[in-house]
Amino acid sequence: MTCPRIAVDAMGGDYAPDEIVAGAIRAQAELAAEIILVGDPEPIQRYLDEHESGIKLKIVPAADVVEMHEEPLIALRRKPNASINVAMTLVKKGEADAVVSAGHSGAAMAAALLRLGKLPGIDRPAIGAMFPTLLPSKSVLILDVGANVDCKPRYLEQFALMGSIYSQFVLGVEEPKVGLLNIGEEDCKGNDLALQAHSLLRDNPRISFLGNAEGRDVMSGQFDVVVCDGFVGNVLLKFAESLGGVLVQILREELPKGWRGRLGTALLRPNLRNIKQRIDHAEHGGGLLLGVDGICIISHGSAQAPSIFNAIRLAQEAVEHQVSQRIQACYQASSVVGEGD
Amino acid sequence: MTCPRIAVDAMGGDYAPDEIVAGAIRAQAELAAEIILVGDPEPIQRYLDEHESGIKLKIVPAADVVEMHEEPLIALRRKPNASINVAMTLVKKGEADAVVSAGHSGAAMAAALLRLGKLPGIDRPAIGAMFPTLLPSKSVLILDVGANVDCKPRYLEQFALMGSIYSQFVLGVEEPKVGLLNIGEEDCKGNDLALQAHSLLRDNPRISFLGNAEGRDVMSGQFDVVVCDGFVGNVLLKFAESLGGVLVQILREELPKGWRGRLGTALLRPNLRNIKQRIDHAEHGGGLLLGVDGICIISHGSAQAPSIFNAIRLAQEAVEHQVSQRIQACYQASSVVGEGD
Known part of the structure; x- marks a missing residue:
């Protein structure tokens, strides 16, 4: 190549x-x-x-x-x-x-x-973004984080499929676990969009659907791909991006000023920097238009x-x-074709 | 009394x-x-x-x-x-x-x-939750965080009014600044709900509306009250609640194990505890049904x-x-009455 x-x-x-x-x-x-x-x-x-x-x-x-x-x-x-x-x-x-x-x-x-x-x-391209998780070397792909503020259930199904392909072939995750961002673990929870998307995701044999992901599960490391509409995803992304700055500000205020603080901070400096990097989403780079x-x-x-x-x-x-080619092949091989708007 | x-x-x-x-x-x-x-x-x-x-x-x-x-x-x-x-x-x-x-x-x-x-x-009660902000003694009231997964624009207007009353009379904020959770600063940004709610909030003389609040603005301290539908609010609340645990886990992994780490950590222990408390939303207590x-x-x-x-x-x-009485008085005094569903 x-x-x-x-x-x-x-x-x-x-x-x-x-x-x-x-x-x-x-x-x-x-x-x-x-x-x-x-x-x-x-x-x-x-x-x-x-x-x-x-x-x-x-x-x-x-x-x-x-x-x-x-x-x-x-x-x-x-x-x-x-x-x-x-x-x-x-x-x-x-x-x-x-x-x-x-x-x-x-x-x-x-x-x-x-x-x-x-x-x-x-039907609709989506922007995917990587979030850090609890597990040191593991990230989770969230999509959509801003391309589509109003979504239909089948868009979320397409996001799940595109995210799975990206996760598998680019990130090397063998069988990417997909979650649907929602307000409860139970199948019956959520707004209309989530309820309908839930059954599409559950019934799609190409998607390894683990179920609903609540806000607290996003960074848990259980999921490789989490799908949501671009409104929720964008709010969450920007909230997460602000955490690094919030942490630095809080560290600045809370770390003691005297000899104890100076010494302690000096001893831990490289580690504090690592901590900030892991939390600071901004360091994780760009979004992917899928x-x-x-x-x-x-x-x-x-x-x-x-x-x-x-x-x-x-x-x-x-x-x-060959992410684009694989997404295309996936749709050509199957009958899962958009039904038009 | x-x-x-x-x-x-x-x-x-x-x-x-x-x-x-x-x-x-x-x-x-x-x-x-x-x-x-x-x-x-x-x-x-x-x-x-x-x-x-x-x-x-x-x-x-x-x-x-x-x-x-x-x-x-x-x-x-x-x-x-x-x-x-x-x-x-x-x-x-x-x-x-x-x-x-x-x-x-x-x-x-x-x-x-x-x-x-x-x-x-x-029309609809809302659950409000306090989030920490960058500013040490300042919190922001987010509502709704889960009572209403699908909202109409006027619900958000009511949330803003109830939140303002709570912020003013219970939290002692003189003129609570209200934000609308959205995906951009500009007035023209957002989904249908946000666009319509924006003009209701802007035109309500009882609400001190500062404009859209993006995800990154939630903890900035600019806003006293941020309104959103219960789906987005719940996702954000649970995501925020998980941060304390994520931080502790990352600290555990990243703080060095040898003498340098033990000494540094010992010197900073009370401060690290304070930092966790400020970030850990779970410590901020309960939600308020307004x-x-x-x-x-x-x-x-x-x-x-x-x-x-x-x-x-x-x-x-x-x-x-007298939060309930004040909300009631506010609606009795004005013509802002729900138009039925």
Whole structure:
């Protein structure tokens, strides 16, 4: 297999282009991937020159950028040369295999839908995000975390199937255990959406459905994939993302100021840093847009070089493990095809 | 004003009756409240005898108890002498001012609705829960956290009004800032429920509406009251409740084992305990059922004596500050009356 080609939106994000380019340089050096930077060549080249890394990166020019305050669909239409449009077009034309962007996430999703389209059998793409769990090396994939605020039961079934494929082939989980985010363990609990989704998930032989996952079960490590509508998922994701900051603030206030505190803190410093990292969801990197005909990683707007590097690695792995092809094959092989809206 | 009389469901909860009675003894000793224990007199009296506290507690006999696996409405009808039924009846007859229960929360809510009824102008009662925030002495009231899985926009408006009254008169917040839990800061963000609730909240002159609260804003301290439907609120509450346990587990794994770790941990022990307490939502006590004609505190099933004591104090404060009367007055004075379902 040839080396995955990753188109990186160099203009999107709070720290663009410098931190994006820095992450791309590291990825080009360390990963078996070909990085294509999409954006204004002048500041990109300047950064490359200033940091004589010896790394050669391909640059595809894109004059415009979708600003955070813009309405995605209008901006994408008004700015055909926006970096996210150009990056998606590279994938569409077969000149790249994946897109990574830390820019306007609504615009990235809209551009993916417009340029790449949905996979056959998928009604709605979903954004998946990894949450940490109690178990040190285990994460759980939550989807959807924001692409679809109102969902139908069969969307959740599709999220479960896409999440299972990702978990199995990219994360190497043999038989991913799927949970339905809900307000009680019992089958009869939940709102209309949850009740109907429950029976779809239970009856689908391709899904290893463990049952309802309550809020307290999300980080328990029991589940590999948890599905929910994009409203609940987004609230939970952003709540979880704020925990690292809350913890640091509380540590700052509660750790003692005198010699006892200074000594104790000094002795434990590397461990406290590890603890923060495990809790701090922001360090876990980007969200994955599943269900479009191509690989798209949507990074956090505040992503800096390490996050961008992680996002590029995610993209590389998703391409290598043929996530889109496997989702497509799964729907072609079965009769589980969307019934239209 | 006479001393608030608090009917405590001695039979409800994982540690009933012993821990419930223990919490009640402390409350009777320390608070200006009259505690009425409702339940099987024999084990209650045995506990009182064994722990010669010198405290006299009134006992009202109730032979039955609603078990956790029972369907609330059926159980309440089949067991008129269940402790939660008897406790609610005491309030209905004017023999008690409030109920505290750590038993089946669905049964407590159903019993409150059946025996006490809703306050005029309120379509749906809500359960409110306090979350910690970044600011040391500040909490935020989230409602609904589980009473109503499917909500209409005007329910959220009522939750905001009830939450504001509670925040102002019981928690002493001068002008409670209200947020609408949502997936973006902008007014145009959200699902149908959030979009419609947004304009109701914005246009209600009795509500100090600050705008949308994203998941990351919940613990920021900007808001005093955050409203949402009971599905999202319950997921968030249970997720938050699991954080204390996750943190302890991570600390156990990440704090070093050798002399450095032992010494560092020993130096910081009291502080680490404080940190856990601030994050551990379970320590913050019970939920408050707002919108029924009486005060009901719904404690966690796993509540032990300290939580029960806190719940009783919450009930006492709510009675003293006339929360129900103020909600009622607010609706009588205005034309904001439910339009029926």
